[in-house]
Amino acid sequence: MCGRYALALSNEELYDGLEARLPRLFENGRPRWERQQDNRGGNYNVAPRQRAPVIRRDPEDGERGMIETMQWGLVPHWTKHPPTGPLNTINARSEGLLDASSGGMWHALKGYKRCIVPAQGYYEWLKKASSKIPHFTRLPLDKSSTAEHPPLLFFAGLYDTVKYVEPVQSKFQPNLDDPEDKREAYPTGNPIPLATFTILTTEPSKDLRWLHDRMPVILTDYEDIEKWLDLGKTPQKGWEEGKNGTGALLNSKEGLDCYPVPSEVGKIGNNSPTFIQPVSERKDGIKSFFSKQQSSPAKVKKDEKPLSSHTNNLQKNHESDIKPKVENTENVKEEAEGIKSDITNHDKEKGLGDDSNAPNNQHDQQTAETSDKVIGSSQMKDEKNNNSEGEIQEVKVENHKRKREEVDSQDEAKKETEEPDPKPKRGLGGHQTRVTRKTVDEGSKEQPAITNFFKSPSQPQSAKPTTKPTARGKRKR
Template sequence: MCGRTSNQVDIKEIETQLQCQCANPEKYKPKFNVAPTDFQPALVCDTKLNKSIKIMKWGFIPSWSNKNKNNDTKTIKAINARAESLLGQQQLFRRVKQNQRCVIVATGYYEWKKEENKKVPYYVSYKDGKLLKLAAVYDILKQEDGTELYTYAIVTTKCSESLSFLHPRMPVILNNDLDIMNWVNPRNGFNKVKDLMKSTELNDNLQCYRVSSDVNKVENQSSDLIVEVKEENVEKKPENKSITDFFGKKSDEEVKKVDTDVKKEENEVKEEEDAKENDVKMEEVKEEEKPTPKPTPKSKPKPKATKGKQNNVKKPAASTNKSAGQKRKMMNKNTNAKKAKTQ
């Protein structure tokens, strides 16, 4: 299946590459995200082998649908035409496959790979930026106002081996000018061109890589849509779990994971507290290392005089008191004087 393409090339550049003129360029608008119902350039050819570019609407509407009373031109009949359907007798494409074949030009196309419960977008393009030429069939619907509406469906086939990881189907890519001209030539019946509906392998020029999921929204039209996204840069969104899953019994692995997370948080808290404690201790050490100031000597207080008790204070002995040596001399003199009287 091919449900989204990219074509940001100006119409003048497309005319140069296809070497023909566009009949209705005002309907074309370059986009990085082309979806069904958008208008895109298509290479067509008349019976005189004159090539031209027609801006067509993506979504095949057969010309006979205008016979319906509702005439609902907004109804998309088909965005793809399977190669197997063209080889068969399917009514929708049985007439147009004979001589109303065209080539849709694009810078690349998007495809989604299924991974578990989600789809991952990939982008397929030429490495040198050359336009992809996709095989398609078209029809012309005459509207009530008399104007003609060109609509197309891209032809798809079984995917090549190198791209089979992505999707079981892929668009038919016409790789050279001869194949392109044979496909659009209305003189060639379908049997002459049916062998062109084959898959294309990835090679030195054709590339495929993962892109942003922003391409899922048609309104996104940024150049970032065609930029390769590495696996490690893909943001993993948390799974949405019901309230029953939240309160339900957890498996052993979930319990171990919770225990590990709790221990990890406890270790982080402990490390943070230890760090704070070390900071406090460092501050205390700095305080102890500061020199302590010497105490200022205080003057002794003078004794206060007490009234009424002055007579009881003992006075020191008079300076006339004789020493012990003088007393012994006086005693010796008295002794000697007594002896003299006796004699």
């Protein structure tokens, strides 16, 4: 935890949400936003290696906070080359920050590189015997929010900025042929420095221990956020030890709403407003499933006669014998709700830190990096052409299959009209097997009865009859 979260707001909507939740952050106007063009708005499924807005102390004005679009998955500033494997730094255990003797890279960042991550809620996977069910956790709704637009909460986090020793080619480039395309290349770490962040986790609250053994550190009060970001203090104090120090903010949060959501959220790149809505309130949810079952009872035919009590009991016993047993009624409910996951033992969970439970793997993290890019018009055309070529190929395969079926049917009809071969063929059964009579040249061997030819396979072929054939069984020559 935390392996996924939701922030489905545009840049303007995020500004409005921050002003509603943290009005003191806007006392001197809107906070400035660095790399605002990199934010991918409307993301209901933020995944590792994707970019998202983060709030930190403004180095130009320590009295205020600022927004910066960063990449999820912290890369320390001393890193020389971009990581090629899975990122294990999307989460950081808060206990490691509290123990000064534990060492580690988090102590080098906790003093002056603290941040908060705005979100509408986070996902966690409840482990079952053969599946994992995703759940969405958020703040309770108030008068100004709905299930589609829940209130903002803020994760406590750390950030860092890295510049690699060698240039890194950007995977995104603006359309140079379009003069109106003002987009800039994404930060790569060289030549453009790359800012990354991690989310702090702690032990879960009592009301969420059933879900997972970790949860993110959530801040909601402005006083706590101001202290965590070290705002309004010149010079910057950094990390304060002691009972009432900075570490006192790293606690679990109680009173959150949590409910199951569709399993489609488990795949990186999927994005839908239904991911944050309770399944029971959706049109295709559990209520709709059972209402359909009740509204369509089995109809009895008019011409059917009522069965006697004895016949009815026999029918019930027969139905109980052939009716499949339901091993787990909870699985039936999960399928009806649309939340049953198809996670197999093949699925790996690497790259999500030491306490994550999201069904991600290394390939998914690389997919997340590409899914976060803005697709240009030329790329969209290529995708359309590829789709049309695929449809043409499917039509060709279907036509070939149809022709092959016609040829097979013609061959089958031809075989039926042909006369059987007078010579017996070995190994063939059915109407092609011919039974021949004994000739004079065959010697004095007796002709076996035709019933012996079709004897049961369970009887050995070498078995001899215990009694001699009667005169009736013999044929005249």
